[in-house]
Amino acid sequence: MTTKSGHTILVVDDEPSICWGFERLLAEQGHIVLTASSAEEGLEKAAAQQIDLLVLDVRLPGDDGITALPRFRLAIGDAPVVIMTAFGDLETAVAAIHGGASEYLTKPFKLEDASRVCEAMLVQSQQTDNPDFDTADLEPAGAAVLVGRSAAMQQVFRRIALVADSELSVLITGETGTGKELVAAAIHRHSLRRDESYVAIAPVSLSESVIESELFGHVKGAFTGAADARKGLFELADGGSVFLDEIGDLPMATQVKLLRVIEQGEFTAVGDLRGRKCNVRVIAATNRNLKSGVEDKTFREDLLYRLSAVAIELPPLRDRRDDIPLLCEYFLRRLGYPSAATAIPDEVMTQLQGRSWFGNVRELRNAVEHASVMARGRIFELADFPVPQQPARNGFAEQGASLDGLVEAWTREQLSAGSVTALRDLHDRLINATEPALLRAVLEHTSGNRAAAAQLLGMHRGTLRDRLKRYELHLGGSDDQMR
Missing domain, CATH: 1.10.10.60 (Homeodomain-like)
Known part of the structure; x- marks a missing residue:
């Protein structure tokens, strides 16, 4: 389906080449293209006539695009907005969508791809009115390392932004080290529960005998050593969010009680007979295949259905190798380096991108920190980085080492050896x-x-x-x- 010709599109970017490119391509499709080099100039043009589509850059002289977005929204009404950004981070994506953006493009991009996005937004605006958007201020990113310009990570950012304000349970899947706990924290940070408690726990780290006491609490005398009553995590997090990491390792008996929390908002403390109410959002994560757990009778099918009301799958780092330079940049800046380009030569970066990174982002972060210690201020060499982490021999699928990943790693090593x-x-x-x-x-x-x-x-x-x-x-x- 194509849009009718004659739409008025406003492009706001301080790079003349970007504006010229949009103007040339979109004008060829019969649209009227207006350009502006600042938010202030763009707002003036938006106030002077009806705008059918706004294409807005984040980094602008004066007010940046995210700051100006609410004012643009007032000026253009429900017209779709496409945000352009050179920053592949979660906070920008969430800010854009919460501020009223319909879609966003991560620079550098092909103008032909951008033109297709614009056409798609115009088609969508013809089919349905856009919903109202929450324009509340967002909390700072803090220590989050959810960055990436790859298509896979951009999709993750979109899903986080879209589901954060809902009350649905979320199941986050992905290999060890992909950042599942960061996604959970980001969902809470951008949710309507952001000012309430956020409690995280990995049941696998607890013995089976104390898991239920930790989650649901216990009354005095419930078991040997229970000298006093104690509140569980669900009671402590009432009104907020609970993150259960490695949910696949939860005992079957405890799974039944967790299902009751999700479905009825109710639990019973250990040793108690009366039910207690709680209002929490459950976010769970696993690196296991829970469908296989259902088949093996180690995970409840009804619990899986309730947990996966919204599912977010994190890609392994080997499937988004183009993000490795960006991640290195992020880690090095946190270590005080001005940029990755001044610390890691291109040939070393190419070698890093060729590794399989079975430990994913966590392994890369540790490797960069290790190299910074070994280099002691000089340019990094490949020898400064630790030997690549190898997959565990037992249960390697759960450790992030798929068979194709092993073959790919071996092949890359052979090719790089030049033999x-x-x-x-x-x-x-x-x-x-x-x-x-x-x-x-x-x-x-x-x-x-x-x-x-x-x-x-x-x-x-x-x-x-x-x-x-x-x-x-x-x-x-x-x-x-x-x-």
């Missing part, structure tokens, strides 16, 4: 490096029964015998077992 002369050579190296482990694991599973192993591997018995000879694997069993 691969042909793709066939690279493929052969991968097979030779991985097939012995595959054979060992399968033969261990079959207790050395090579006939059963061949069947599981989907290969002829003679092929398996040849492979074992090639890799000089002596794993027990005999050819008699293959007859």
